[in-house]
Amino acid sequence: MxxxxxxxxxxxxxxxxxxxxxxxxxxxxxxxxxxxxxxxxxxxxxxxxxxxxxxxxxxxxxxxxxxxxxxxxxxxxxLPCIERELVLFKVFTSNDLRSHILEVANVFRAKVVDISSQSLTLEVTGDPGKIFAIHQLLSQYKILQIARTGKIALIRDSKVNTEFLKKAFSYYNTSI
CATH class of the missing domain: 3.30.70.260 (ACT domain)
Known part of the structure; x- marks a missing residue:
């Protein structure tokens, strides 16, 4: 584990x-x-x-x-924590693929921090699950480089467990 x-x-x-x-x-x-x-x-x-x-x-x-x-x-x-990571993805792009990659970036609220005729560099900040998900989606394109920080975490004083909230909202949204 x-x-x-x-x-x-x-x-x-x-x-x-x-x-x-x-x-x-x-x-x-x-x-x-x-x-x-x-x-x-x-x-x-x-x-x-x-x-x-x-x-x-x-x-x-x-x-x-x-x-x-x-x-x-x-x-x-x-423990109930706030966890974050930062990742830079440099993805190969062409005129045909650029809009698809930008759509993925938009969904994950990634920032485009560099653009050229051959690549897009995206900055993604979020919890490890978000980082994993965008990595999976970008993998269908050609990822040229990845730079990733380590995970940082702070204990939540509110004692609210994020995983509990995700499950509760998921249940609430599927039962409506």
């Missing part, structure tokens, strides 16, 4: 190296990684996606807590 970890660290050199070293020693691969300043100066938030069962992830979290400069570690996988 894929887990999302949110790690608060002191913003000092070597912290990320120690974390990645821990993962390497344990034989874990980090599927996605995003690092940036947090709400307090001198603190950074690392959001990472890793695969493993619950027991293994619990052990990994305990090991992370033991590292120098680690302030807090949370597995936010099953």
């Amino acid at each position: 894929k887990h999302t970890l949110s790690v608060l660290v002191q913003d000092e050199s070597g912290v990320l190296s120690r974390i990645s070293g821990l993962f390497a020693r344990r034989g874990f691969n980090i599927d996605s990684l995003a690092v940036g300043p947090a709400e307090k100066q001198g603190i950074s938030r690392i959001t990472m996606s890793v695969r493993g069962d619950n027991r293994t992830i619990e052990q990994l979290i305990k090991q992370l807590h033991k590292l120098i400069n680690i302030i807090d570690v949370k597995d936010v996988t099953n």
Whole structure:
């Protein structure tokens, strides 16, 4: 199972190296990684996606807590969260295909950030499901390049679970 970890660290050199070293020693691969300043100066938030069962992830979290400069570690996988990613897609286009690709971009509220006679570059921001869906649709065209950030996540203070809302609205819309 894929887990999302949110790690608060002191913003000092070597912290990320120690974390990645821990993962390497344990034989874990980090599927996605995003690092940036947090709400307090001198603190950074690392959001990472890793695969493993619950027991293994619990052990990994305990090991992370033991590292120098680690302030807090949370597995936010099953908590109500806001998750976002940013992806740039450079897609081959011709005059025949351009309008079809622009329709896909419009449906997903993607921004066209570059255009040439041979390609369109789209900027897509959203939850991982949205990113997956547009990637699937654009795959029917020739994707020339992809650049993707890691997932970022914050716990919802409202405690509203987005997945619950999606299911509720889906049920409501199909029952009408």
